[in-house]
Amino acid sequence: MTRKTVRIAMNGVTGRMGHRQHLVRSILALREEGGLDLGDGTVLWPEPVLVGRREHALKALADRYGLQHWTTDADAVLADETVDIYFDAQVTSAREESVKKAIAAGKHLYIEKPSATSLDGALELARLAEAAGIKHGVVQDKIFLPGLLKLKRLIEGGFFGRILSVRGEFGYWVFEGGWQDAQRPSWNYRAEDGGGIVADMFPHWEYVLHELFGRVRSVQALATTHIPQRWDERGKPYAATADDAAYGIFELAGGTVAQINSSWAVRVNRDELVEFQVDGTEGSAVAGLRDCRAQHRSATPKPVWNPDVPATESFREQWQQVPDNGEFGNGFKVQWELFLRHVALGEPYHWDLLAGARGVQLAELGLKSSADGRRHEVPELTL
Template identity: 85%
Template sequence: MTRKTVRIAMNGVTGRMGYRQHLVRSVLAIREQGGLDLGDGTVLWPEPVLVGRREHALQDIAERHGLEHWSTDLDAVLADPAIDIYFDAQVTSAREEAVRKAIAAGKHVYCEKPTATGLEGALELAGLARDAGIKHGVVQDKLFLPGLLKLKRLIDGGFFGRILSVRGEFGYWVFEGDWQEAQRPSWNYRAEDGGGIVVDMFPHWEYVLHELFGAVKSVQAHVTTHVPTRWDEQGKLYDATADDAAYGIFQLEGGAVAQINSSWTVRVNRDELVEFQVDGTEGSAVAGLRACRVQHRSATPKPVWNPDIPATERFRDQWQEVPDNGEFDNGFKAQWELFLRHVVLDEPWRWDLFAGARGVQLAELGLKSSAEGRRLDVPELTAGVLL
């Protein structure tokens, strides 16, 4: 076996997602399995170079995992010709400038979403990457979750017949930070720092709906801030200027309707933190992060509405579990492996910065829809151009 090293500048690894999902569970996990076997006698070995603003945090992570390379000087790292890929998991407000620098330096780019704070910036990045001839990708991890992979299998197999509707529920209670520490960083609740559940979650819903059910043709959203004040990491009270809940209706290509609630102010009474119910003429399914349950037309009961007596049947027991029929890897790691193969072998890849721009577009239109109180069409983006 020949070992080929790919050096990856990883910016934002001191944050929760950058550290846990991208560094530890993806890049380091690939190293722990002996590298990525390319199938031609070559093993790809990812070599992370940690980048960030907090020197002590970077040094601690590097020492903890036996890594040699880290820096607080992004410009110097990007100027290094040995760096092949730039990865960005910073706060959204810092991402656009850093990705632009990486493109100018000729690095392949892989980044978290949203790719920018607005559609104009997202399209500019995509256009710059295209013109520079680099490989570029955006994290779209939900597509690689076991529950949604099972759902995709059902769709491809024609299980649903004609799909009528999709109903999604996402969220959990994020503590305010006074009597219990918040599970999310405080910047998530400040619009001036790029926070808000719409800019965080609508890009996810865009690619899930687009890939599984059809392009989003229109959006109508109601966006609100249910909890107006919170406490930050230093215990200081601050005003929550960003939205913490969004209720959206999406008209899809082909006629199906999707309704998705997103909330950081809801207590969970479902099996998983996110669930999608898909109803079709021939069957229905409920998919979460890992599990997927189905009810076929032939096994659908015939409930009768009678509010005067207790329910006589347990509706959840009437659904059948979809088997794994395979092994599922961490979703972030699975997409990392595909991107690395795309960079090295030029294998097909469709989750690029233009796909990321569609997510930014939907978030922007969702906020506008709520502000104006009306449904808005979603213009098609082709090669980054509004049609």
């Protein structure tokens, strides 16, 4: 085996997602496995270069994981010809400028979503990357999760017949930060800092719907701020200017209708933090992050509405677990592996900056719909 090193500048890994999912559970996990076997006698060895603004935080991460390379000088890293890939998990408001610099430096790109704060910005990044001839990708981790992979298996096997509707429920109670610490950074709740659940989650819903059920053709949404005041990391109160809940209806190509509720102000009464129920003429399924339950037409009960007597059936017990039938890796790590193979071998990869722009477009139109109370068509994007 020949070992080939790929150096990855990782900007934003001091944040929760960049640290846990991208650095530890993806790049460092690959290193623990001995690298990525490319299948041609070559093992790709990822070498992270930690980048950020807080020197003490970077040094602490490097010391914790035995890493040698870290810096607060992002420009110097981009000028380093030995660095092959630039990864960005910064706050969204800081992403566009950094990505433009990486494109100008000729680095391959792999970035968190949303790719930009506006559709114009997202499309500009996609066009610049294409013109530069670099390889580029946007994180779209949900479609690599076990529950949605099982759901995809049902779809591809024709289990549903004609798919009628998709209903999604996502969210949990994010503490305000006053009497219990919040589970999310305070910038998420300030519109001026790029926060808001629509900007965060609608890009996810776009690629989940697009990949599994069809392109989103229209959106009607209501976004709101249920909790108007929160407390930041220093214990100071601040006005929550960004939306913390959104209720959306999406019309998909082919006629399927999707309804997805997203909220950071909801208490969980479901098996997982996100669940999708898919109903079709031949069967239905409910998929979460890991599990998927199904009910075929032949096993569908025949309930009768009678509010005067208690229900005697346990409806949840009438669904069947969809088996794993295989091993599932961490969704973030799986997509990293695909992107690294794309860079090293040129293998097909369509989760690119144009796909990322579709997510930004849906969020932008969702907020517009909420503001004017109208349904909006979602034009198909091209470069």
